[in-house]
Amino acid sequence: MTESHAGAARPVGVFDSGVGGLSILRSLRAQLPAESFVYLADAGFAPYGERGDAFVIERTRAVVRQLRDVHEIKALVIACNTATAAAVHLVRTEHPDLPLVGVEPALKPAVALSRTRRIGVMATRGTVNSGKLRALHDSLKDQAEFILQPCDGLADAIQNHDTAKINALCEQYTEAMAPWGGLPGQVDTLVLGCTHYAFAWNTLQALVGPDVRLIETGEPVARQTRRLLEAAGQAQADDAPGRVTLLTTGSQAPLEAAAHRWLGL
Structure with missing residues (x-):
């Protein structure tokens, strides 16, 4: 095996504070079926958002060091809005040789889609208060009105698959951003600014209406990851399906159950 082929065979690291990043992993596997992935949920230290x-x-x-030193990843996806906002600039500086993709709330795509120019943004408190989101918001505030809604407890409820709490919190936070709809003065676009929230998609859609x-950000992140791997000559050319390794600093059972429930693993 040549050195370039050996490098291409190494896995892509995907990191989140919990199970939310599985929504990004789902899109990555759809875009890059031949790639192998190591997913690390830092559940022992979650939630990050508060x-x-x-x-x-x-x-x-600490997670990046583990993924590089132990698992020899060839690229990293920080599948956590809070970690991206707080630390992506430092990771880029400290690991300049590592292809890196972060996630951020999809405010720009929302502006392109919105007709009423009123856009709801659900995110963790850490993301809402971050300088990264404030800068993004300020760059777009002349194009639309953004209603930034911190959603304390929602990521944790999704992490624990607490259906009753998920439903109650989704109702609470969508009511705070209402009215919803396609008429002037109504909010017609909702940005899911935490990777966990993709797993409450059906509940949220029912609450805000058709x-x-x-x-959410899974597909754009997957496309950018593919571009970076191809540019670095690290894309896996083998047609065989890649492997998925699931790691966590917390209990393994919730991660495995979530991966089975949402990814069919």
């Missing part, structure tokens, strides 16, 4: 930046930076650095477009 922690300070210093904590999230420390955990992100006229409202929901946007």
Whole structure:
């Protein structure tokens, strides 16, 4: 095996504070079926969204070191909005040789889709308060009105598959952003600014109604990952399906159950 082929055979690392990043992994596997992935859920230190930046930076650095040193990843997807907002710039500086993709709430695509120019954004408190989101918001605020809604507890409820709590919190937070719909003055687009929230898609769509477009970030992240791998000459050329390795700093059972439930693994 040549050195380039050996490099291409290495896995792509995917990292989140919990199971939410499985929504990104689902899109990655659809776009890159031959690639192998190592998914690490830092569940032993979750939730990130209600922690300070210093904590999230420390955990992100530790996870990246583990994925590089132990699993020899060839690229990294930070499948967590909170970790991206707090730490992606540091990871880029400290690992300049590592192809890296972060996630951020899809405000730009929402502007392109919205007709009423009123857009709801659901995210963790850490993401809502981040300088990265504020800068993105400020760059677009002349094009649309954004209703930024911190959703305390929702990622944790999805992490624990607590259906009753998921339903109650989704109802609480969508009511806070209402009215929804396609008429002037109504919110017609909802950005899911946490990777966990994709797994509450059906609940949220039912609450906001069929006229409202929901946007999540899995497909754009997968496309960007493919572009970076191809540009680096690291894309897996083998047609055989890649492997998926699931790791967690918490209990393995919830991660395996979520991967079975949402990815069919």
